Amino acid sequence: MQRRxxxxxxxxxxxxxxxxxxxxxxxxxxxxxxxxSWYALPFLPITGVFFSFRxxxxxxxxxxxxxACIPFIVLDALTGRTFPIGFxxxxxxxxxxxxxMLGKVYGQQAGRARDLGRELAQVxxxxxxxxxxxxxxxxxxxxxxxxxxxxxxxxxxxxxFTPQGETFRREASIPEGLMLYPADNLLHYCANRSRxxxxxxxxxxxxxxxxxxxxGEHSLLAxxxxxxGTDRVLEEPVLSTIEHLLLRTGIAMERxxxxxxxxxxxxxxxxxxxRSDFLRSISHDLRTPLTGIIGACSTLEQEGVTIGESxxxxxxxxVHEEATWLLRIVENLLSVTRVGSSGPKLNRSEEPVxxxxxxxxxxxxxxxxxxxxxxxxxxxxxxxxVDPTLIVQVLMNLVDNAVKYAGSSxxxxxxxxxxxxxxxxxxxxxxxxxxxALANLFEPYGHHPGDYGHGMGLGLSxxxxxxxxxxxxxxxxNAPDGGAVFTVTLPKETL
Amino acid sequence: xxTPRPTILIVEDETYILKVLKTLLEADAYRVLLAKNAAAAExxxxxxxxxLILLDLGLPDQDGIVFLQELRRWSQVxxxxxxxxxxxxxxILALDNGADDYIAKPFSAPELLARIRAVLRxxxxxxxxxxxxxxxxxxxxxxxxxxxxxxxPIRLTQVEYRIVExxxxxxxKVLTYSFLIHNIWGPYADAENNRILRxxxxxxxxKIEKDRMAPRxxxxxxxxxxxxxxxxxxxxxxx
Numbered sequence: 001m002q003r004r005x006x007x008x009x010x011x012x013x014x015x016x017x018x019x020x021x022x023x024x025x026x027x028x029x030x031x032x033x034x035x036x037s038w039y040a041l042p043f044l045p046i047t048g049v050f051f052s053f054r055x056x057x058x059x060x061x062x063x064x065x066x067x068a069c070i071p072f073i074v075l076d077a078l079t080g081r082t083f084p085i086g087f088x089x090x091x092x093x094x095x096x097x098x099x100x101m102l103g104k105v106y107g108q109q110a111g112r113a114r115d116l117g118r119e120l121a122q123v124x125x126x127x128x129x130x131x132x133x134x135x136x137x138x139x140x141x142x143x144x145x146x147x148x149x150x151x152x153x154x155x156x157x158x159x160x161f162t163p164q165g166e167t168f169r170r171e172a173s174i175p176e177g178l179m180l181y182p183a184d185n186l187l188h189y190c191a192n193r194s195r196x197x198x199x200x201x202x203x204x205x206x207x208x209x210x211x212x213x214x215x216g217e218h219s220l221l222a223x224x225x226x227x228x229g230t231d232r233v234l235e236e237p238v239l240s241t242i243e244h245l246l247l248r249t250g251i252a253m254e255r256x257x258x259x260x261x262x263x264x265x266x267x268x269x270x271x272x273x274x275r276s277d278f279l280r281s282i283s284h285d286l287r288t289p290l291t292g293i294i295g296a297c298s299t300l301e302q303e304g305v306t307i308g309e310s311x312x313x314x315x316x317x318x319v320h321e322e323a324t325w326l327l328r329i330v331e332n333l334l335s336v337t338r339v340g341s342s343g344p345k346l347n348r349s350e351e352p353v354x355x356x357x358x359x360x361x362x363x364x365x366x367x368x369x370x371x372x373x374x375x376x377x378x379x380x381x382x383x384x385x386v387d388p389t390l391i392v393q394v395l396m397n398l399v400d401n402a403v404k405y406a407g408s409s410x411x412x413x414x415x416x417x418x419x420x421x422x423x424x425x426x427x428x429x430x431x432x433x434x435x436x437a438l439a440n441l442f443e444p445y446g447h448h449p450g451d452y453g454h455g456m457g458l459g460l461s462x463x464x465x466x467x468x469x470x471x472x473x474x475x476x477x478n479a480p481d482g483g484a485v486f487t488v489t490l491p492k493e494t495l
Numbered sequence: 496x497x498t499p500r501p502t503i504l505i506v507e508d509e510t511y512i513l514k515v516l517k518t519l520l521e522a523d524a525y526r527v528l529l530a531k532n533a534a535a536a537e538x539x540x541x542x543x544x545x546x547l548i549l550l551d552l553g554l555p556d557q558d559g560i561v562f563l564q565e566l567r568r569w570s571q572v573x574x575x576x577x578x579x580x581x582x583x584x585x586x587i588l589a590l591d592n593g594a595d596d597y598i599a600k601p602f603s604a605p606e607l608l609a610r611i612r613a614v615l616r617x618x619x620x621x622x623x624x625x626x627x628x629x630x631x632x633x634x635x636x637x638x639x640x641x642x643x644x645x646x647x648p649i650r651l652t653q654v655e656y657r658i659v660e661x662x663x664x665x666x667x668k669v670l671t672y673s674f675l676i677h678n679i680w681g682p683y684a685d686a687e688n689n690r691i692l693r694x695x696x697x698x699x700x701x702k703i704e705k706d707r708m709a710p711r712x713x714x715x716x717x718x719x720x721x722x723x724x725x726x727x728x729x730x731x732x733x734x
Contacts, residue, residue, distance in 0.1 A: 327601060347583060347718070349672075350690045352697050358708045359717045375708055381697040383690060388718040389583060 122241040125149050129245055133252035142256065143172040143222075146214075146249045150174075150226060153241050154234065157227040163191055163220060171222070183225065186211045191220050198225070200233040210234055214246045214253065221253045285329050289322035296322075332397070332462045335390055346390070346469055350383040353415045353422060359388075360395045360413065370408050373399065377415040384422045384490055390466045391490070394474075397459040398426045398486045405484060406430025421472070424488040432478040441476045463488075501615055502526040504545035506536040506562075507577070508555050512600075516549065519604050525611075533557035540570060547615060552578040552589065560592055567593040573614045577602070583718035587671045590719070595668060597719075613667045613725055628663045631727035633703065633712040635663045644703050644712075654679065655699050658692070662713055662723045671720040696721065 129149040136142040143160045150158045151174045159180060161168040168187050173180075186204055189197045190211040197203040199210040208230050214222035224246060228234055234242070296315040300307065307315070357375050364373045395413070402411045406428035416423045433441065442464040460476075467474045472490040479485045503525045507513045513529055520527050528543055530536035533554045540548065548566075552559030563574060576589040579600040586597045595614050598607060627636045632645035642649045642659060651659060657679050662670055676688045700707045714722045 323601075349718075350693060352693050354697060354700075354707055355693075355715050355717065358710065359715060361708055377708075381694060383693060392717055 119237055122153055122237065125152055126241060126244045126248065130248040130252075133248055134255070136252060136256070139253070139256055140172065142249065142252055146224070146245065147172055147174045149245050150224060150242065153238060153245065154226055154228070156229070156232075159225045159227075160214075161187055161223045161225065163223070168223065178227070180209075180225070180227070183207065183209055183211070186225070187223050190223050194220055199228050199230070200235075206230065212242060212246050214250045216250050216254045221250055224249075282329070282333065286326065289326045289329075292322040293319050293326075328400075331393065332459060335393055335462060335466060346387040348385050348387055350385055351388045351391075353377060353382045353384055353417075356384075356386075356388060356391055356395070357413065357415060359392045360399065363392070363396055364399050367396075368399075368403050371399075371403050372408070372410040374410055374412045375414070376412070378417045380417075382415070382417050382422060384492060386470055386490060387466075391470070394463045394466050394488060395424060395426070397463050398488075400459065401486075402426060402428035402430070402484065420492055422490050422492060424490075425485060426488075427479060427483055427485045429483040432482055433476060433484045438476065438478070442474065500524055500526045501546040502528060502543060503611070504528040504530060504536065504539050504543070504548045506530045506533070506548060506554065506559075507551040508532060508553070509551075512551075516607075519607070520611075523608055531555075533559075533562045536562065537566070540566065540572060545572060546618075547611060548572055548574045549611075550574050550576050550594070552576060552585065560588055563589065563592050563594060573618050575610055575614055586669075586716075586719045587673070590669055590671050591674060597669065616725075617667055625664070628666060628723070630666065630724050631711060633724075635659060637664070642703065649702050651699065651702065652695075654691075655695055655702075658695055659699060659703075659713070662721055666723040667725040669716045669720050669722045675720065 126149070129145060132145050133142060136145060147158050147160055150156075157174060157178050159173040159178060160171045162171050163169075168184065168191075183198075186198050186207060186209055189203055190213050194213045194215060196213070197211050198207045199205060201210075208227055210226045210228050212224045212226070213220055214224060224242075226234070226242070296319045299305075300312065300315055354377060357377055361373055361375055364371060399411060399413070407430065409429040411429075412425075412427045414425050414427075416425065442460050464474050467488055467490070470490055472488060474489075475487045477485050477487075503520055505513060505516050505520070505527060507516065507529075508531050510531075513531070517527050517529065528539050528545055530539045533556050536548070536550075536554075539545065550559055550563065554562065559576065559578070563576070566572070566574070573595045574593065575596045575598060576594040577598050577600060578585060578589070586599075589597050595617070596610050598610055626638055627634065629635070633642075634644075635642045637660060640656060640660075642651055642656065658675065661675060661678055672689055672692060676684045676692055679692075680688050696713070697707075700710055700713065703712055704710045711727050712724050714724055716722055
């Protein structure tokens with residue numbers, strides 16, 4: 001409404017002028033058709049009406065059309081033809097009146113159509129909003145969508161606040177860096193009574209802000225402030241559109257909170273599940289080597305029993321081996337507490353892939369001197385944002401695994417750089433993974449512990465939690481020509 | 496060894512570990528002093544002037560790091576930190592607070608003895624600033640600012656040379672990433688420099704190492720920093 005001020009006037013004048021010109025151009029045609037020029041006169045304003053279709057100022061055109069006739073009347077008078085001026089004027093006036101009336105009626109119709117169009121647009125924006133609100137996955141997305149709709153409905157800058165205890169936090173605004181005078185009293189009023197206030201209401205009518213509550217089922221979820229300025233008051237149907245919009249926003253916000261809560265419950269459940277699985281497998285995994293150690297020690301401690309030198313040495317060596325194995329379990333456990341319950345506490349830095357692989361190679365050579373680990377990697381330096389100790393641990397778990405299955409056949413570890421990720425592929429040439437093992441490879445207690453000597457499932461499940469915490473994936477499968485293949489994929493950018 | 500037996504102070508509160516360490520070190524001909532807490536350790540350092548301290552970080556009366564910081568105000572005695580806290584941050588913290596080396600529990604006997612020997616050797620050797628350093632085929636001349644491997648001169652950029660020099664001036668000692676960054680790019684260098692450091696190191700290795708997957712001269716302490724090799728494993732069977 002406000003938008004068309006100056007240019008509209010110019011447009012109107014232009015259109016009137018064009019009508020007049022057309023009238024003049026058509027006059028000779030009419031006078032030719034009717035032989036007597038004055039018969040044509042009434043048609044002039046009617047042409048005017050035609051061209052004034054979109055305008056309310058039909059009367060203006062009628063008059064202009066009439067004025068345009070004057071030169072021709074004068075021409076007629078000069079050429080000596082007689083004609084009843086009074087009648088002509090009466091006809092002119094009446095047709096001007098008709099033109100004006102028609103114009104008026106049309107104008108009303110057009111106005112109504114325009115209002116309808118606007119309402120339709122608003123209804124559409126509400127339904128568009130509710131559609132996109134339902135797909136919004138983050139609160140901030142929701143706020144932005146709401147504000148965009150508010151802005152398109154009101155043409156005014158707007159801000160969204162959420163209550164944070166006694167104060168309000170500004171969540172988003174359009175335009176983004178909008179400066180606002182503090183209006184806490186308005187926000188509090190609106191929040192406490194859950195009703196509109198500010199400009200256009202009985203509370204703080206002089207404020208440039210119009211403040212609307214966003215209600216949830218039980219509580220107030222947010223407050224939307226629209227900066228109308230002091231020269232404008234929001235009226236129907238805009239007001240009801242806004243209310244509709246905010247109603248949808250409220251519903252969508254509630255939906256998000258429910259989803260969050262549900263997600264948290266699921267996570268807790270999963271975590272709980274993981275923990276109990278974990279404890280079960282740990283107690284198994286710890287017990288086995290401890291049995292060996294305690295057995296060996298008590299044998300050595302036994303009095304009165306003579307043990308041969310080589311037997312004694314073997315027992316001590318066994319204790320050493322088992323203790324080393326225990327240590328590895330404990331290291332794995334420590335990593336789990338690091339990526340465990342209270343969210344991942346990764347100590348990330350940009351690590352060169354070549355350093356990670358070199359570390360794995362070094363560790364493998366000292367742990368399994370007989371094993372042939374072949375490494376291939378990109379020529380160029382690739383940095384990947386990871387917790388280096390944990391990633392090396394994952395790769396070492398996979399190497400341990402491969403050595404256990406494939407014995408001394410060569411193991412291949414390769415790093416492949418993709419557009420957005422790094423893939424580490426570890427492949428052995430052993431018997432490969434059984435159907436059963438494939439089904440629950442990364443479950444803490446998914447395996448038959450007996451088959452693997454020391455529980456391998458624990459190591460793999462830890463690998464998975466470490467890799468998941470990095471935002472990556474880990475998969476195990478069999479190579480077409482035999483042997484197990486484990487693929488670890490890590491994103492190159494941290495999210 | 497014709498020098499008098501070096502004295503090692505073990506600061507450790509676990510009696511059993513203390514006993515194991517004592518047996519191990521005495522068997523290797525060191526004189527051993529024992530302290531079960533920070534207060535006793537401080538007294539022992541002041542009165543006996545040990546040649547080396549094995550410091551456990553988990554002490555009953557004081558945080559090991561705080562003990563280290565206070566010790567460093569008045570004594571430069573070499574310290575090897577022994578700790579069950581096997582996190583990189585703890586290693587970094589200990590190294591940046593003046594520890595000469597760090598060994599995580601549990602460790603094997605030969606590993607510990609090798610570390611002790613290395614630190615003691617470093618201490619006796621580094622009385623004078625060196626003009627050069629060489630290990631295996633690697634040779635760096637600090638005066639001429641030149642580096643060569645197996646007699647072949649290596650062309651390093653300015654920054655690469657400074658990194659290599661800094662590491663080579665502290666052979667055997669782990670230099671943490673932040674120590675390197677601050678000494679090369681200044682105290683206000685930020686994390687972005689970590690990237691630059693790692694990229695430079697990759698380039699250095701391509702120039703000086705035969706196999707960058709098995710570096711021999713500049714070693715990586717994963718998650719902590721870099722260390723100049725003191726001996727090339729193949730050269731002498733000492734580790």
